[in-house]
Amino acid sequence: MIDTYSRHRPLALLAIVVVAQVLLLAFQIKGEHDVRMIRYWAVALVTPLERAGTWSFSKVGGAWGGYVGLRNARAENERMRTELDQLRLRNRELESQAAEVQRLSTALNFRNAHTEAGMLAAQVIGSSADPTSHTLFINRGEHDRLRVNMGVVTPDGIVGKIVEVLPNTAQVLLINDKDSGVGALFSASRTHGVVRGSGDPEPRMEYVVNDEKVQAGDAIVTSGEDRIFPKDFPIGTVESAKPGSPFQVIRVQPSARLDRLEEVLVLLTQQEVVFKKPEVPVAAGAEAAGEPAAGAPRAKTAMANPSAAPQ
Amino acid sequence: MGYMLNVGERSDPNVEVHKFYSGAVLAVCLLALVFQAFLHKYGRWSELIDLPLLVTIYFGVSRRNPVTGLFLGGTIGILQDALSHDNPIGMYGIAKTIIGYLASSIGGRIDTEHPLSRFALVFFFFHFHQIILAITQRVLLNHSAPLFTLRLFLDSLMTAAFAVPLFALLDRLRRPS
Numbered sequence: 001m002i003d004t005y006s007r008h009r010p011l012a013l014l015a016i017v018v019v020a021q022v023l024l025l026a027f028q029i030k031g032e033h034d035v036r037m038i039r040y041w042a043v044a045l046v047t048p049l050e051r052a053g054t055w056s057f058s059k060v061g062g063a064w065g066g067y068v069g070l071r072n073a074r075a076e077n078e079r080m081r082t083e084l085d086q087l088r089l090r091n092r093e094l095e096s097q098a099a100e101v102q103r104l105s106t107a108l109n110f111r112n113a114h115t116e117a118g119m120l121a122a123q124v125i126g127s128s129a130d131p132t133s134h135t136l137f138i139n140r141g142e143h144d145r146l147r148v149n150m151g152v153v154t155p156d157g158i159v160g161k162i163v164e165v166l167p168n169t170a171q172v173l174l175i176n177d178k179d180s181g182v183g184a185l186f187s188a189s190r191t192h193g194v195v196r197g198s199g200d201p202e203p204r205m206e207y208v209v210n211d212e213k214v215q216a217g218d219a220i221v222t223s224g225e226d227r228i229f230p231k232d233f234p235i236g237t238v239e240s241a242k243p244g245s246p247f248q249v250i251r252v253q254p255s256a257r258l259d260r261l262e263e264v265l266v267l268l269t270q271q272e273v274v275f276k277k278p279e280v281p282v283a284a285g286a287e288a289a290g291e292p293a294a295g296a297p298r299a300k301t302a303m304a305n306p307s308a309a310p311q
Numbered sequence: 312m313g314y315m316l317n318v319g320e321r322s323d324p325n326v327e328v329h330k331f332y333s334g335a336v337l338a339v340c341l342l343a344l345v346f347q348a349f350l351h352k353y354g355r356w357s358e359l360i361d362l363p364l365l366v367t368i369y370f371g372v373s374r375r376n377p378v379t380g381l382f383l384g385g386t387i388g389i390l391q392d393a394l395s396h397d398n399p400i401g402m403y404g405i406a407k408t409i410i411g412y413l414a415s416s417i418g419g420r421i422d423t424e425h426p427l428s429r430f431a432l433v434f435f436f437f438h439f440h441q442i443i444l445a446i447t448q449r450v451l452l453n454h455s456a457p458l459f460t461l462r463l464f465l466d467s468l469m470t471a472a473f474a475v476p477l478f479a480l481l482d483r484l485r486r487p488s
Binding site for chain 2: 009026
């Protein structure tokens with residue numbers, strides 16, 4: 001062993017001296033990025049070791065963590081599933097509330113836009129137990145100044161009228177109930193008729209002669225003659241029309257979603273009310289003749305329907 | 312002159328190591344560096360001869376001790392770098408360290424006293440020295456240094472020719488055994 005060492009000592013010394021001078025050169029020389037080569041070599045030498053060490057630690061740590069974590073995975077999974085279900089439920093509640101807010105906002109805007117008649121918002125709290133009867137119960141009653149024969153509407157169109165008033169509840173007869181009838185006319189031709197319920201989801205417009213040209217999609221509005229609803233308020237549109245005897249058989253698609261009512265507006269007045277129409281320029285001749293401006297509200301104190309007198 | 316042409320003392324790697332007068336090695340090495348730097352300012356012709364390289368080879372083959380040879384070569388090379396303008400220190404040091412080691416190793420194996428052998432030895436060591444320098448410059452300095460050119464060939468012939476009388480002159484500094 002000593003002979004081997006002594007035999008190779010000069011070679012080892014040569015290597016040491018050469019390496020020392022190479023390091024000396026590396027300390028002086030700067031590479032492309034203005035970094036001393038000695039620093040570049042040191043980083044290049046150490047970086048693979050650091051990467052290997054980091055990789056090893058991450059693998060070992062990951063394996064251990066996977067084992068330990070797996071033991072709690074089931075419980076955490078159950079916990080997260082429960083939390084997810086709760087969040088979904090909460091989300092649905094919030095969506096429902098948001099939709100309700102939207103509806104109420106629409107109703108409020110409608111009420112504020114039509115200050116000609118007092119309105120009271122009410123929520124639908126129930127419907128009739130009889131499948132052949134189309135009625136609703138709302139959460140307003142006598143204590144809220146409701147009276148029989150007050151009209152019930154939504155911003156989309158008319159809904160029905162109050163037929164029974166209890167202290168804190170009222171029953172509403174929908175326009176598609178067989179006992180319901182609303183004075184109506186065609187918006188375009190101004191032909192009068194009556195929208196009467198038939199027990200089906202769609203009411204019908206009656207007393208329209210066969211000569212009258214009626215097409216699907218024609219708008220039907222209130223005539224105001226029943227003194228319950230304001231004039232020219234949407235009822236619905238013609239769904240189908242065919243000749244009959246002696247009058248046409250016209251099916252009406254209500255404007256208001258009678259099967260999805262949640263909030264409604266009760267017209268607190270029992271006087272004839274005409275909602276204002278959007279302002280239009282008045283012709284000079286018409287104004288000079290003394291005709292009132294179109295859409296101007298007018299109220300009559302005379303009650304056309306004695307049964308609707310306030311109690 | 313006959314002395315130079317004679318086969319001379321037979322080189323015995325196991326026995327004979329030439330010794331020099333005290334301070335002779337140091338003085339010759341310093342003089343070689345001084346002359347190399349001094350003569351340089353009188354023209355490019357001085358680049359034809361590499362005195363430090365000759366001194367390294369001579370003392371390497373004479374001492375026949377690889378350890379001594381590599382340290383001597385390294386010292387001479389580093390000093391030569393220090394005396395240059397833009398050479399990083401260590402460039403000639405590496406080359407002459409290796410040359411010193413090889414010269415010392417070879418000195419004990421072949422006849423280095425004959426003029427022809429000295430001429431051939433210097434010729435090959437010159438080119439080997441140049442190869443080491445070129446590799447060092449290419450790897451570390453990123454310079455495209457030539458490995459072999461006609462100019463280098465002529466330089467090697469000049470250096471080898473100059474080495475024969477120089478080595479004969481340096482033989483006078485040997486301490487008689």
